[in-house]
Amino acid sequence: MKRIVVLVSLLVVASILLSACGGSTAANHLEAIKEAGVIKVGTSADYPPFESVDENGNKVGFDVDLMTEIAKRLGVELEWVDMPFDSLIAAVQEGKIDASISAFNYSEERDQTIDFSDAYYTSEDAFTVAEGFAGTITNPEDVAAYKIGVQTGTTQDSWLTDTLVATGKLPEENLFRYDRVDQAMLDLQNGRIEVMMSDFVPAQALVEELGGLTIVYNGVLSSGPMNIVIPNGDAELQQAINDILKQLQEEGFIDELAVKYFAE
Amino acid sequence: MLRSPAPTLYPMLSNFFSYIVQGTAITIGVTLVALPFGLLLGLLMALVHTYGGKIPNRLAAIYSLLLRGVPPIVLLFILYFILSGKVINLTPFWAGSLSLGIVSSAYQMEILRGALLAVGGGQMTAARAIGMSRLQAIQTIVLPQALRLAIPPWSNEASIVLKDSSLVYALGVPEILRRAQQLSATTQQPFLAYGIAALIYFVLVFATNRALDYLSERTKLPTHP
Numbered sequence: 030m031k032r033i034v035v036l037v038s039l040l041v042v043a044s045i046l047l048s049a050c051g052g053s054t055a056a057n058h059l060e061a062i063k064e065a066g067v068i069k070v071g072t073s074a075d076y077p078p079f080e081s082v083d084e085n086g087n088k089v090g091f092d093v094d095l096m097t098e099i100a101k102r103l104g105v106e107l108e109w110v111d112m113p114f115d116s117l118i119a120a121v122q123e124g125k126i127d128a129s130i131s132a133f134n135y136s137e138e139r140d141q142t143i144d145f146s147d148a149y150y151t152s153e154d155a156f157t158v159a160e161g162f163a164g165t166i167t168n169p170e171d172v173a174a175y176k177i178g179v180q181t182g183t184t185q186d187s188w189l190t191d192t193l194v195a196t197g198k199l200p201e202e203n204l205f206r207y208d209r210v211d212q213a214m215l216d217l218q219n220g221r222i223e224v225m226m227s228d229f230v231p232a233q234a235l236v237e238e239l240g241g242l243t244i245v246y247n248g249v250l251s252s253g254p255m256n257i258v259i260p261n262g263d264a265e266l267q268q269a270i271n272d273i274l275k276q277l278q279e280e281g282f283i284d285e286l287a288v289k290y291f292a293e
Numbered sequence: 294m295l296r297s298p299a300p301t302l303y304p305m306l307s308n309f310f311s312y313i314v315q316g317t318a319i320t321i322g323v324t325l326v327a328l329p330f331g332l333l334l335g336l337l338m339a340l341v342h343t344y345g346g347k348i349p350n351r352l353a354a355i356y357s358l359l360l361r362g363v364p365p366i367v368l369l370f371i372l373y374f375i376l377s378g379k380v381i382n383l384t385p386f387w388a389g390s391l392s393l394g395i396v397s398s399a400y401q402m403e404i405l406r407g408a409l410l411a412v413g414g415g416q417m418t419a420a421r422a423i424g425m426s427r428l429q430a431i432q433t434i435v436l437p438q439a440l441r442l443a444i445p446p447w448s449n450e451a452s453i454v455l456k457d458s459s460l461v462y463a464l465g466v467p468e469i470l471r472r473a474q475q476l477s478a479t480t481q482q483p484f485l486a487y488g489i490a491a492l493i494y495f496v497l498v499f500a501t502n503r504a505l506d507y508l509s510e511r512t513k514l515p516t517h518p
Binding site for chain 1: 312315385472477479
């Protein structure tokens, strides 16, 4: 009888201790995030259209909408932490933030210290011309022979400036910078420019919408695949985010976002 | 059509202006934590350096040398990762502000040390001769004079800390400069964005310096010119 009492009290004590432990230490980072009910995501909100602030200081952009949806599907609140781009990777490494989305391109060098999700978006570039365009573009650099339009401050703008204008292949006066891609596409229809360089997804949308235009080349020139940064070796969070990204890709959510943010 | 500004720019700017002004509260907050914290720490180190024994004196000198020999942003990062690590876990605001205070304490220490020395050893000797303890002499004779002498050079440090508070944005605290960067990125109007930031900093520094000038004037001793 005495033994049973001791045994039962031991079990009670053990179960209290175990439950106390279970409450404070989650099995892994993903569990910890779910337990806290909030994921802290870092971004550098100065890179429209991927991430920026609107006139009320709210975060807006492609990455912002995407991460909001990911957090929703993880079943947690999203807390944004705004930092300069250079601080983001260090902050993920140090565990100050759970992940970071800021139009990161994969690089082997970065992969040494942190991990990447699957690519959520590969920004392919496209050259669009008016139907009946007489020239030929087989090689990206062939566009240097024409009057070319681009959106100011985009990666395409840098690509054209660095690889064609700076090397003297494209005269500066033949590069036309526009505020919006759709304005440029209208000028392309009207023959004011001969080639328009932009992101592929919005180009496709505009070609369909405006008519009389056709895409003659698409490929990765100016940027490449974009990935979410997560802590090194964090397999569970990586898997969870990758699964959601796959769903979003299949549902067309990401293409819709691309049209929403890159078409204007 | 080329590079035409978006038609909605101006209403947007007035909203943005208020967005940057909200950052001003953070800048002031950081300064109000860093400056007094640095003053306390700096005063302690200055007293140790001036009146402490041989070894404390050395340690205080090394403290000052190390902290002033490293760029504030580097120290800020190192201190931030200590103050906001696994053991002590402060928010970026507190970690950033206290780190800035520690950086500033070394400079404030030198300002106060200069002021303590300017009071002169004769006063200490005289105080001791009439039977005061060292601590009493520091408290009632030397320090009241030294603090007054320190105000003008200290106002210099105050404006430096106010402007250096922009460094905490590297830790993710969205003060004036960070908000100006965001405004610049969204509107593509860098001159305007940084212009607003410069104006706010100028007003803050100007007001601080005038207030300290006034304090200096009000507390001036008749024995001092």
